[in-house]
Amino acid sequence: MASFFKGASSAASVPASTASPLYSFPAAFSAFNVPTSFTWLYTTAAVLFALLALEQSVYRAKKGNLPGDRWTIPIIGKFADSMKPTMEGYKAQWDSGFLSAISVFNIFIVMASSNEYARKILNSPTYAEPCLVHSAKSILLPDNWVFLTGKIHVDYRRGLANLFTRKAIGIYVTIQDTITRKHFEKWREEFGSSPQPIMMTARYLNMDTSLRVFCGNHIPEQATREISDKYWAITQALELVNFPLALPGTKVYKAIQARKVAMYWLEMAARNSKIEMANGGEPMCMLDQWVQVLADPAYKGRREFSDHEMAMVVFSFLFASQDAMSSGLIYGFQHLADHPDILAKVREEQARVRQGNYEKPLTIELMDEMPYLQAVVKESLRVKPPVVMVPYKSLKAFPISADYTVPAGSMLIPSFYNSLHDPAVYPEPDAFQPERWLDPASLANQNPKNYMVWGAGPHRCIGLEYAMMNIGLVLGIAAMMFDWEHEVTPQSDKVDIIATLFPQDGCKMKFTPRTNA
Numbered sequence: 001m002a003s004f005f006k007g008a009s010s011a012a013s014v015p016a017s018t019a020s021p022l023y024s025f026p027a028a029f030s031a032f033n034v035p036t037s038f039t040w041l042y043t044t045a046a047v048l049f050a051l052l053a054l055e056q057s058v059y060r061a062k063k064g065n066l067p068g069d070r071w072t073i074p075i076i077g078k079f080a081d082s083m084k085p086t087m088e089g090y091k092a093q094w095d096s097g098f099l100s101a102i103s104v105f106n107i108f109i110v111m112a113s114s115n116e117y118a119r120k121i122l123n124s125p126t127y128a129e130p131c132l133v134h135s136a137k138s139i140l141l142p143d144n145w146v147f148l149t150g151k152i153h154v155d156y157r158r159g160l161a162n163l164f165t166r167k168a169i170g171i172y173v174t175i176q177d178t179i180t181r182k183h184f185e186k187w188r189e190e191f192g193s194s195p196q197p198i199m200m201t202a203r204y205l206n207m208d209t210s211l212r213v214f215c216g217n218h219i220p221e222q223a224t225r226e227i228s229d230k231y232w233a234i235t236q237a238l239e240l241v242n243f244p245l246a247l248p249g250t251k252v253y254k255a256i257q258a259r260k261v262a263m264y265w266l267e268m269a270a271r272n273s274k275i276e277m278a279n280g281g282e283p284m285c286m287l288d289q290w291v292q293v294l295a296d297p298a299y300k301g302r303r304e305f306s307d308h309e310m311a312m313v314v315f316s317f318l319f320a321s322q323d324a325m326s327s328g329l330i331y332g333f334q335h336l337a338d339h340p341d342i343l344a345k346v347r348e349e350q351a352r353v354r355q356g357n358y359e360k361p362l363t364i365e366l367m368d369e370m371p372y373l374q375a376v377v378k379e380s381l382r383v384k385p386p387v388v389m390v391p392y393k394s395l396k397a398f399p400i401s402a403d404y405t406v407p408a409g410s411m412l413i414p415s416f417y418n419s420l421h422d423p424a425v426y427p428e429p430d431a432f433q434p435e436r437w438l439d440p441a442s443l444a445n446q447n448p449k450n451y452m453v454w455g456a457g458p459h460r461c462i463g464l465e466y467a468m469m470n471i472g473l474v475l476g477i478a479a480m481m482f483d484w485e486h487e488v489t490p491q492s493d494k495v496d497i498i499a500t501l502f503p504q505d506g507c508k509m510k511f512t513p514r515t516n517a
């Protein structure tokens with residue numbers, strides 16, 4: 001870094017020298033005395049130095065008084081760090097200031113770690129809008145609704161809210177219950193003899209559940225397996241900043257191939273749902289629910305949605321949920337398994353509400369009677385929030401604080417972690433204490449603005465009730481079907497960031513059938 005610093009300063013003088021008459025150069029460097037190729041070499045080097053100096057000056061001007069490196073690594077900036085992010089690295093960055101600066105591939109990035117600044121970014125749609133990760137447009141397709149902004153986004157989203165009403169979620173709970181039990185039958189064998197990582201198995205459970213909730217029986221069994229297997233390529237392409245070109249062999253290229261497979265099946269599902277609903281079928285999944293709402297003559301948002309457009313929406317839900325839900329589920333298992341006293345309370349509540357009938361499918365009404373389970377889910381997501389931050393971009397100069405204005409075109413990254421681990425709101429912030437949600441007067445309940453698991457503002461998670469319901473349902477059923485054993489390893493408490501957070505050892509669990517199940 002220091003040597004570059006010197007190079008950059010001398011480079012800064014190059015334009016001035018070149019502006020001087022050539023005769024000020026030593027004779028040996030005169031254009032009359034040197035071969036043309038040498039002149040070109042000299043000119044190219046001068047231009048390069050000038051560009052590198054400019055890069056540094058622009059970075060420093062944008063950074064202003066914010067904490068962050070004084071000089072950025074030429075061209076790539078902190079690309080290496082963004083390839084292998086760690087919680088320790090992020091924490092160091094967040095702790096460096098409520099606002100701090102970095103640069104990656106000349107994208108100037110402002111990280112916001114405090115609750116106030118994170119919320120300000122999310123709630124200032126005239127200054128900032130989501131930009132998702134760099135690869136998202138290639139994966140989701142540029143005309144996907146998630147890239148809409150302003151009023152068009154608000155209107156589109158209002159239409160989609162029909163898919164997450166209490167009535168709709170009531171339909172989904174039945175599907176979630178059936179799929180979960182089907183998977184747990186297999187888990188009996190897979191996890192019966194010795195602890196195994198549940199990482200991939202839980203991801204498949206979640207994908208199967210999501211696809212059945214979204215598409216019902218409008219896609220075949222083999223499609224859920226194929227989409228689930230290929231989806232890992234999409235997860236791996238979700239780095240903050242990717243290699244810029246989607247060349248064959250790159251992560252983004254592989255993710256695009258995976259999207260093509262998923263879209264093929266999802267378009268087929270939309271087509272089949274329309275046919276079935278036109279023939280008087282009952283809504284059995286999200287697509288059916290959507291087709292039925294759209295067909296209602298009284299519905300104000302009526303318009304045609306092509307199979308492709310519906311498939312893109314469903315794909316956006318998969319994209320937004322697969323990693324976050326899988327992370328939420330896996331940490332839910334880990335937290336409960338590591339706190340047998342809390343798991344026992346979950347079981348007590350299950351026994352009471354279900355009155356001993358463990359085969360009875362869960363309903364939304366039964367879930368309403370399980371406040372302890374809901375507190376467990378809420379607390380597990382707080383301790384290990386699946387999404388620790390989201391990328392936004394500034395649309396124009398954004399006066400975020402009294403002494404700093406974010407330059408137009410910067411990336412802005414509000415972080416949720418510090419809000420969710422603020423000791424003033426959550427005493428012993430790293431401790432798993434569902435009880436903090438049971439007392440309406442608790443600090444946690446009195447400070448809802450700190451609970452940023454779902455983001456905030458116009459892009460706040462649209463699927464949050466559905467997500468809470470599903471995580472609770474899976475943990476509740478697993479609690480009464482199985483005795484759990486978590487093999488704690490030195491990696492259990494270490495975090496891997498693969499789009500969302502996961503325990504480094506994949507959470508090694510053993511499940512033994514319980515006699516009451």
Ligand code: HEM
Nearest residue numbers: 317320321324325328387454455456459460461462463467
């Ligand atoms: C534990 C699970 C989940 C977590 C932690 C989570 C978290 C988030 C967060 C932090 C955001 C960004 C909010 C912002 O920019 O302010 C978001 C957006 C979104 N989420 Fe979720 N989410 C989860 C599950 C789901 C599910 C199950 C769905 C759909 C079925 C979903 C659909 C979406 C969509 C579509 C958006 C973008 C909304 C918009 O731009 O208007 N999420 N989610």
